[in-house]
Amino acid sequence: MAENIPVADYLDILSKATFTLKSFLSHHPALAQPRVLIICGSGLGGIADILESTASISYTDIPGFKTSTVPGHAGKLLFGLIGKNKVPVMCMVGRLHFYEGYSFQETTFPVRLAKKLDVSTVIVTNAAGGVNPEYKPGDLMLISDHINFPGLAGYHPLRGPNIEEFGPRFQPLSDAYDFELRKLFYTAAKKDLKISRNIFEGTYFFAAGPTFESRAEVRMIRTLGGDAVGMSTVPEVIIARHSGLKVLALSLITNAGVGDKPPYATEVDVKPLDEGMASHDEVLQAADEASKDVQRIIEATVNEL
Template sequence: MSELSPEEQLHEFQLAASCLKGYLQPHTELQKPKVLIICGSGLGGLSSLLKEDETYHRVSIKYKDIPGFKEPKVPGHNGELVFGHLGGNATPVMCMVGRFHYYEGHSFYSNTFPIRVAKLLGVEYLVVTNAAGGVNETYKTGDIMVINDHINFPGLAGQHPLRGLNLDYFGPRFLPLSDAYDFHLRYALFEASQKLELKRSIHEGTYFYASGPTFESRAECRMLRFLGADAVGMSTVPEVIVARHCGMKVIGLSLITNSVLGDKPASAKETCLRGDTYTAVDQTKGMASHAEVLESANSAAEDVKSLVEYFVGTL
């Protein structure tokens, strides 16, 4: 939520859009991108696929040089916008190499600021990627999940990206989200995976948004399964909500980088009654870490890059 009035907020978005157009002035074909791609943890290499030769140009702009943009502080998030053309149809795109997270101390207004700026530039589609924990017990590390729905846990408790005076310029006060993840785009993505003959497992499921920065406890993991979540992460949903508020069509991809621990912790009482020593119990086995997330993302990144490149080239 911003303390600025809707008119003042719109002025901030317009200022950032105008700044970007200035950087892109020598390359007018890039001034109106069709697709915004948000690169999740370890997936910044997506921007390396943008064409660069005598015909097609590639322009990188640091977040610190754009009014209203924050700088991400999380490893795996570089903090730059990259403009260029992607795929067989040379679709004009802008890539966010690094995103902002609520747990970093940013407001939802700052976290989603680039989405509204992208809308002012003419973006019609959002392709959002993330690294996520596998809640569904059939998911394996390295699998991909196409998001078909989400649970906005902070939002249900009032921490919502559309909280505050509505920005009528972009969208309605009361936004339905039953169609948040476009069916036709999801269908096209599965078509793309078939044509590429990818060997990696690709699922379709529900993404649970938890604000982080801690990974979930064992009891929380069991709760997520009970609520119907298939994957859990610390981003994406605020961006999707604002993109839908702006009228963009959305496709979301989660790269499963670890399996959550949902079994109950070892009982100290039972261990003691059996006469076992506590040193025999290892509570860290299978525990998630950000290093593991980045390592898993890097190992599967090539398939994700191929899939996104082919898919975006069909838009």
């Protein structure tokens, strides 16, 4: 597992990345002061399609930025304008994950870089497995709280020396998911756009991955209060809040977690073990089918920021 580099070295790389992006944006004056960072989850890179007057830069051209290695994650930073109000945003088309072998310091680097560019709001999207029995593939869940399972075991994005210029040593998270932003999103979806798709609010359970959950783990997550489970988002949210940024986070439910106990070999009528088994292809397919609605809602939401 990758380890954190010393704070002085980290801040030096962050400064170089900031200089690189400011130099890049100096050629695009209308995009030079992004107000919102949008992080696109698996299969949700189509959010980039709602941006106008765009300019992109590859992750590999930004000091300190790691490369996304997951199918459905393009690996580029896209700047553009959203909505009638031409809100300037920066969009991560492809995120970085802990399970790819990166440290939390590396996976959350883009959030602190956004802070250095004076971004004030972060919108985080993800594809997640439904643990709440009411959730079906294609439903949306506004995240109102989370369970940071790796963090409770010591793998926390704020582990190590605190970087005082960003935030306090002990960061409160009881208000991690901004109420007004959630209200704005829901109003835009149901009142303004009249989206018929189910939109729930619930608790996101962060598991490190990359394996999908076992049946026993699904039952455990449900017992602990998780409504959806995924392999991202929470580290980025924690660093965003530590940096003083407002957060809106959205899960697209792409598969239903299988929590029934597996069949016993002694049973007469045995169901196949692969019934209901999750796959990344299933995740991408469900995301593709819902992406248009997600794009419309995010466009309407960002337009008001």
